Amino acid sequence: MQVAILSLSSCLGCQMVFLNLEEYFYAFIGDNRIAYAPLLMDHREMPNVDLALVEGTARNAGHFLKVREVREKAERVVALGTCACFGGVQGLANRFSEESLLEGRFGTETIEGAPQGVRRLLPLDSYIRVDAYLPGCPPSPELLRDFLQLLLTGSTPVREGSTVCAECTVVSPQLPQPGPRRITEAAPPTGICLLDAGFLCMGPLTRDGCGALCPSTMGVPCRGCRGPSSRVLTDPSLDMEEETARRISRATGTKREDVKAAIKDPVHTHYLFTLAEPILRRRRRGGTAPYLYRLGERGSGR
């Protein structure tokens, strides 16, 4: 299979994971022809390929043209990582206009050759049709390996979809607990549900697939880097901020309004990876169902 691997506006973390695939990396580069990968090789032009893995999303007109080229030349396009799937952390810049963002950094000087910036940052599939998605910031090597293995069989990965909590192995403490709390203020207890312990864990609202590494193994709250769960994406009445406040309120016995008031940075806390995701505002063109069908990395390969 001919494969292209490229990044748009991104941190390169997803491509680093590709390099971390150990044995599967060798199998992948041995069995397939890497036809375009500027991080690794010297091709200047992207040829027609069977599969393009695209990390990041469009920040400016240069990225937009690249995205269009990728769509024209690739049989199948994969949105690799949370930036490509949901906008990622850089999507928090949507709180500011492009002009004020650039002026804050560069003043009023013109930067020669700089492509026109986008008015607002959006996920990759706001620009082109995407055939498969692998969210994660970054996706774990195991997740990426399984995803690529499935793609190479010609399947389009699909999934049932659950939350990080479904994979988490911790137990609930006796309630009520103090909170809302931050991990900088108190060391979280190990083996205990961090949300029930009053910490701001996004596990109940976040897609599974990561094995709940943060809350289960590391003992740190989930930040939501795998993006919103299917329920969050499909239930118009479910608001991430309200839902977290409701759960913390139940765990700590604090009034919901007081919980919300105590969280001074609601956007960073609840929408760290997803502020650019249009579906949270019910604005994804073409409806939700086909998108949800493709948004996954496991399943029958229908």
Add this chain to the structure above:
Amino acid sequence: MTELVIDPITRIFGNASLRVDMEESGRARVRFQAYGYRGLERIVRGAHLENLLPVVSRICGVDSLFHQVAASLAVEKALGLEVSSNLRDLRNLALWAQFFERHAISLFVHGLPDLLFPASDPGLRNLVSIYRVDEEVVRRLLGLKSLGTTVLREVAGAAVHPMNFRPAGAARDVSQEVRRGLLERLNGARPLLAETARLVKLILRRNEELVNQAGDAPTAYLALKGQSGMEIEGASPALLGPEAPHPALLSMEELPGKLREENSPSSHVRYAGLEGVDRLKVGPLARLNVNGRYGSPWADEELEELKAQWGFPVHRCLLGHALRMLEMIHAWERMMALLQGPPLEDIHAEVRPAAGRAAAMLEAPEGSLVYILEVSEEGLVERLSVFSPLQFNLRSLEKSLSEVSAALGGTEREGKAEDLLQMVIRAYAPCIPCGVH
């Protein structure tokens, strides 16, 4: 006037292009172009300190831990927090692992293929093509990269955007059993590291003409200066002038006042520098020239050989690859030493919200990384300024490219000029995501 365009520059971290305009006078105008400002300094404003590290980590997936620790150090200084030496040891162990891993990529994936096969088609000078003819050599080189990745993953929780650390704390230590396993793995890799170091020395000697062609102008050098050799954290910044015999120490308190930043006319990477300094370099050359030694036995032994071969101080930019190899040996020795200690306790300090402002500097693999952070009374980020290694190096990189282009004088075939210019760029190991943040 002739024009040379390299778009994209390949085998570097991120997207950039190069335009060189050769003027009639023989002068070359060089524009290193990288666009895509993401506004992460602005994005992080208003974030609780709990969310600071997850945001700054996303500046760069290659050096994510360096951004996290630079932010942590700035918080700790701003709030006057004392952190235990145990926490520092744990963080440093993870930092050395990422340092080792990043150097392995810069060296083996990006830089070395040019020097291994300088006469071959550039399209074949990469690990993927080499793998098709010699699997073993690629497995061995990337095996060293995996060594750093493994230590990093075990200590920091993940190799990219790790989650173990927070300001003034860590979620967990590394168990005795894991320490033993990592030590065993590091020990087992020693012969491979030694063999690779010999290979790097050999191919640089073989390419002496290329090394001499690729730029050697002395510059000022900025790096942390340790008490007994090179450090990546916890030492004082020092500046070595192009003609000065000894580096001058700068205090962290005075550093922000001396830093200068201005727009590049043709890039979203802004120039960074120090007041009164015209041409500055950070990175492996700067670290060696400022410190004079690494401070660990094996790396210093190898250094003597390098000094005998190439002289000291080191100005030739392509020798950055040789120094990366020595720094990998130094990092290996530091990881071995840090893993030999017992499991660490007392790795969390409480962060009470308070107002403060402080600067912190780390030696990231590419070079000095400076964070200046202001925190509000509520414990929210008020303002953040990040000075990345590429920003410090950009002016110097463009001048190196201009000098090399002028020396080629338009007489070389375009392909060869492209080759050499990209070799110079790869010798700086620039990271575009860090640069444009």
